[in-house]
Amino acid sequence: MTVHPPLGRIICAGLGPGDPDLITRKAERAIRSARHIAYFRKAGRQGQARRIAEDLLPEGCTEHAMEYPVTTELPFDSPDYIRSLSGFYDEWAARLTALARTGEDVVVLCEGDPFFYGSFMHLYVRLKDQLTVEVIPGLPGIVGCWNVTGTPMTWGDDVLTVLPGTLPDADLRRHMAGAEALAIMKTGRNLPRIRRALTETGRLQDAWLVERGTMPGQRILRLAETDHADCPYFAIVLVHGHGRRPMAEEDLG
Structure with missing residues (x-):
């Protein structure tokens, strides 16, 4: 009989408005213990979420930079923009699911509060019925x-x-x-x-x-x-x- 590892979790850590001192203790614990860290960013940028949490990232953790395919290049309500962003979230939901199926937890960093205009919401609706998803609230910007x-x-x-x-x-x-x-x-x-x-x-x-x-x-x-x-x-x-x-x-x- 094949024994599969237990599924990993997706943990979204809300980081608050930007000052690292405003990160909650719960989010800090999750980040410091993470083996896999994911965060959104523009192509070629460090990423605001990573900058906020930089001093908390554990040595040797694997980073997963989720680079937006578009930001302001197209109108937000244009069909091309919607199609591009939808495919982006579909792809990253699949990649995070595959990683969690190996038994690994993934901590996703999110500025502000994840459920308040946060990009993570789009991953959440794609992941919540497949995996255990924990959302750590953050102070809204x-x-x-x-x-x-x-x-x-x-x-x-x-x-x-x-x-x-x-x-x-x-x-x-x-x-x-x-x-x-x-x-x-x-x-x-x-x-x-x-x-x-x-x-x-x-x-x-x-x-x-x-x-x-x-x-x-x-x-x-x-x-x-x-x-x-x-x-x-x-x-x-x-x-x-x-x-x-x-x-x-x-x-x-």
Whole structure:
């Protein structure tokens, strides 16, 4: 009788917003004990996730760089983009499955929280019915960004609205007009459209641009005072809430 090794696990470690000190203890333990580490990156780049976790990677671990076939070369909703990314996730799901079937665990690194606009979600839906998949939560990038502004993001009954900057202009305006506290992700080359929608809804003067929040090279700018036509991938636009809050004693008397 042939004895097969027990299946390995896929463990996705959420790394938080970028500062390695914000990685959870559970994610750190998983990374330090890993024999196989996988992470997403652009072709020819180190990869942001690997940079965050670099000091935790155990000596001798095998690295699996999952290089995106496209990033911004094609519109995200074009058939070619969808076909290319779908094939990419299919291929890597198969490769990770084959590795796990040899009995090896694989730790996949993911910036922020894996289930919050994370690339790992696309692998998760392909793997979860085939293997044991464990997801270690991480601090979302927006949390790191609003903390570095030094201003509370929501007060009292404020409703927080999170928008991807890839939405059509009309949808951006519609959501912004009714928002109290607002976080806009996926900025990059969408920044001029985001700025225009904020201007048209009267929100521009309250908007902040946080580039590389909690990371080296962090910048915090009032969006109205910048002339950027573009910004890094790791950038978020924030409009803080101004809702109900207890009054200070000096304001009561």
